[in-house]
Amino acid sequence: MTSQAQTVTPANGIFASRENFETFIARVLRIMFLIFFLVITAFPFYWMVNMAARPYQDIAVHPTRLIPTADQWQELPNTFQAVWEDYNFKKYVQNSLILSFLTVLLTLVISIPGAYAATRLEFKLKNVMSTGILLVYMFPAVVISIPLFVVYTKIGLRGKVSGMVLIYMSATLPVSLYMLRSYFATIPKDLEEAALIDGCTRLQAIVRVTIPLSLPAIVTVALYVWMIAWNEFLYALLFLLDQPDNWTLPLGLQQLTKAQEVDISYLMAGSLVITVPVILIYLLLERFVTAGLTAGAVKG
Amino acid sequence: MSYPTPVSPSLFRMERGAGGDSCFEYTGVCRMSSYLDIFDFSILQLILYVALWAIIGGLPGFYMFYSRNHNPRMGARLGMITGIGLGVMFAGMESLEPEEIFNNALFLWLWAIVLSFFIPRGTYNQTASIRQSVADLAYGMLLPTFLIVMAIVVIPMIWNVLFAFRPITLRNLQSVDLFSLDDLSLDNFDRVINARRGRFWYLLRISLFYTFVGSLIAIVMGLIAALIVKDKFPGRGVYRGILLFPYIAPVVAVALIWQQMLNARLGFVNELIADAGGTRTDFLTTQGWALAAVIAFQAWRYFPFAFLFILARIQAMPEELYEAAQVDGAVPSQRLLYITLPQLRSVFGTLFLLRFIWTFNKFEDIFLLNGGAANTEVLPVQIYNWLFARKNIGASSAVALIMAAVLLLLVGIYFKWFLVEEE
Numbered sequence: 001m002t003s004q005a006q007t008v009t010p011a012n013g014i015f016a017s018r019e020n021f022e023t024f025i026a027r028v029l030r031i032m033f034l035i036f037f038l039v040i041t042a043f044p045f046y047w048m049v050n051m052a053a054r055p056y057q058d059i060a061v062h063p064t065r066l067i068p069t070a071d072q073w074q075e076l077p078n079t080f081q082a083v084w085e086d087y088n089f090k091k092y093v094q095n096s097l098i099l100s101f102l103t104v105l106l107t108l109v110i111s112i113p114g115a116y117a118a119t120r121l122e123f124k125l126k127n128v129m130s131t132g133i134l135l136v137y138m139f140p141a142v143v144i145s146i147p148l149f150v151v152y153t154k155i156g157l158r159g160k161v162s163g164m165v166l167i168y169m170s171a172t173l174p175v176s177l178y179m180l181r182s183y184f185a186t187i188p189k190d191l192e193e194a195a196l197i198d199g200c201t202r203l204q205a206i207v208r209v210t211i212p213l214s215l216p217a218i219v220t221v222a223l224y225v226w227m228i229a230w231n232e233f234l235y236a237l238l239f240l241l242d243q244p245d246n247w248t249l250p251l252g253l254q255q256l257t258k259a260q261e262v263d264i265s266y267l268m269a270g271s272l273v274i275t276v277p278v279i280l281i282y283l284l285l286e287r288f289v290t291a292g293l294t295a296g297a298v299k300g
Numbered sequence: 301m302s303y304p305t306p307v308s309p310s311l312f313r314m315e316r317g318a319g320g321d322s323c324f325e326y327t328g329v330c331r332m333s334s335y336l337d338i339f340d341f342s343i344l345q346l347i348l349y350v351a352l353w354a355i356i357g358g359l360p361g362f363y364m365f366y367s368r369n370h371n372p373r374m375g376a377r378l379g380m381i382t383g384i385g386l387g388v389m390f391a392g393m394e395s396l397e398p399e400e401i402f403n404n405a406l407f408l409w410l411w412a413i414v415l416s417f418f419i420p421r422g423t424y425n426q427t428a429s430i431r432q433s434v435a436d437l438a439y440g441m442l443l444p445t446f447l448i449v450m451a452i453v454v455i456p457m458i459w460n461v462l463f464a465f466r467p468i469t470l471r472n473l474q475s476v477d478l479f480s481l482d483d484l485s486l487d488n489f490d491r492v493i494n495a496r497r498g499r500f501w502y503l504l505r506i507s508l509f510y511t512f513v514g515s516l517i518a519i520v521m522g523l524i525a526a527l528i529v530k531d532k533f534p535g536r537g538v539y540r541g542i543l544l545f546p547y548i549a550p551v552v553a554v555a556l557i558w559q560q561m562l563n564a565r566l567g568f569v570n571e572l573i574a575d576a577g578g579t580r581t582d583f584l585t586t587q588g589w590a591l592a593a594v595i596a597f598q599a600w601r602y603f604p605f606a607f608l609f610i611l612a613r614i615q616a617m618p619e620e621l622y623e624a625a626q627v628d629g630a631v632p633s634q635r636l637l638y639i640t641l642p643q644l645r646s647v648f649g650t651l652f653l654l655r656f657i658w659t660f661n662k663f664e665d666i667f668l669l670n671g672g673a674a675n676t677e678v679l680p681v682q683i684y685n686w687l688f689a690r691k692n693i694g695a696s697s698a699v700a701l702i703m704a705a706v707l708l709l710l711v712g713i714y715f716k717w718f719l720v721e722e723e
Binding site: 034037044045063110111118122123124126136139142143147148149151154167169202230231233264268271274275282286293 | 434435437438439441442444445448449451452453454455456457459460463468473478524525527528533539541542543544545546547548549550551552553554556557558559560561566567568571572575600604605608609612629631632633657660661663664668680683684687693696697700701703704707
């Protein structure tokens with residue numbers, strides 16, 4: 001490409017031709033934007049760490065101190081310990097973990113057979129179902145939340161883990177089905193048919209052939225569902241607020257911000273507790289997470 | 301270093317938010333519990349759960365074995381064990397204590413196994429065609445999804461329409477008959493629209509403006525980011541990864557850091573402004589600035605979504621097109637305008653539709669940033685405020701219905717006139 005550019009515009013220097021000039025401008029703009037995007041995306045997260053490390057007194061005196069001092073860094077573990085024990089984050093983490101893992105497990109148990117049926121088996125309502133999945137996926141969470149709140153209150157499900165798992169499942173099932181279905185479609189049918197001819201039952205064929213082959217998609221779906229359940233705030237606020245024992249991390253953190261006289265550094269340490277697992281998992285399994293984001297497009 | 305005392309739930313009682321307007325009371329839920337501790341529904345709940353989970357667990361198992369000419373009784377038994385076990389485990393579970401979960405599971409699974417022996421032998425039909433048995437299997441496998449979606453999404457939605465026309469509040473919830481159709485009226489709509497003299501229409505326009513501009517900026521930012529990342533440079537993989545941070549990070553945490561950074565007194569942004577000689581502004585609660593701030597937040601948080609899609613499309617574009625254009629003397633700006641952008645049209649269309657729908661329905665972002673202060677009370681936040689601050693379920697449903705109707709109308713218009721066909 002460069003050699004061709006040189007044959008078209010043999011002259012050198014940025015003002016020699018429009019090609020050269022615009023290439024120069026584009027390069028400058030590109031570097032500027034590279035820095036701009038890096039700053040706006042990374043800095044707020046760095047600032048979280050920064051403010052978590054510094055005590056309130058220091059933030060009040062030097063609001064813009066970019067790098068905490070060595071002493072302040074050493075205080076960071078203490079701040080985390082305080083958040084973990086005194087501010088109950090241990091409990092919130094535990095709750096969030098249980099809730100999100102239950103959701104992942106049950107969503108997979110239900111969506112794998114569902115997606116299998118939707119790809120491999122022939123039935124009359126197949127197309128209706130595909131459209132239905134997309135429609136449900138587009139549905140506003142706020143609208144459903146009111147009647148759910150009423151019904152959950154009436155039957156006493158409000159504040160219970162089971163109710164939350166059901167809601168999170170309904171929020172993630174359509175996308176999980178959709179993602180798994182498109183992956184199952186890429187697995188050759190012959191493999192399964194061979195297994196069936198060799199005497200496997202349908203269930204054995206699924207467990208021994210389809211599931212091992214679609215492991216990447218299953219990991220993607222699991223991560224996607226986990227992230228939704230881990231980050232979810234609206235339903236947690238609506239249904240768990242009067243049960244402080246069952247608060248999830250997002251709700252616990254948000255309620256802590258409403259409490260009086262909590263140091264910013266504790267709030268920031270709390271933010272890190274909820275953010276770091278997500279970022280870590282994302283960095284470790286970037287391929288799967290990104291696949292989930294593009295295939296299913298995390299609802300939000 | 302001294303630790304503050306642990307936070308007790310009593311700290312979270314009624315707290316007045318910014319503005320002094322009655323609609324800015326958010327944490328009234330604790331107080332509400334007295335209205336809601338009504339009857340002991342635990343038995344009804346148990347039946348409901350056992351039934352639901354038995355179907356979820358039982359039918360797929362049953363169908364799977366049934367269709368393959370295996371022992372249907374065994375399949376049903378396995379399914380029921382799982383189903384009833386799960387159901388009772390969940391129904392009995394009040395909290396997230398691992399011990400409680402384990403004990404429930406163990407005890408009730410044993411019960412489920414005993415119960416499963418009472419399941420009658422399945423009537424296996426020898427003459428059923430293969431085609432029919434395959435379809436049966438498919439329905440069986442899809443049934444759990446169908447049931448959950450019906451129970452949690454479709455039926456509540458229909459119910460919501462009913463609530464919008466009925467005088468239901470959190471106060472009379474215990475006495476009201478949820479299935480009654482005798483007291484339908486338009487009072488809720490009248491209250492929601494006229495209660496604050498034209499404010500509803502004003503806030504609807506604000507919602508639309510917020511959604512439209514926010515989506516647009518997010519897509520433009522995504523485009524710029526995709527254009528600068530598309531060519532190789534050292535550390536591109538890491539850079540690309542970092543760009544996605546705002547999108548994957550939990551909204552509660554990022555809203556909090558934005559609040560802190562925009563804080564008038566000690567916020568980083570305001571400190572920089574003050575150092576440069578400007579005046580400190582409380583961006584999130586000042587008229588005008590607040591809307592700009594929430595739009596900026598929404599663009600910041602969701603541009604990675606647009607970025608991912610646009611980047612994928614750009615990287616799929618054939619290199620030959622650019623080479624040919626360069627030979628013909630097209631300069632970089634022309635290559636961008638006449639080659640790259642036209643190929644992205646359909647991606648822009650899809651992205652805008654998705655972002656518009658999701659932003660319009662989005663509650664968390666504005667609620668967590670400023671709670672809808674300074675005229676940023678978009679429709680989802682209004683729904684929440686009607687439900688909790690004013691404890692009016694009917695009115696809340698009415699706003700939800702209006703929101704859904706507006707959205708449906710706009711999406712309809714979009715599909716009719718603006719949809720870009722994929723070539």
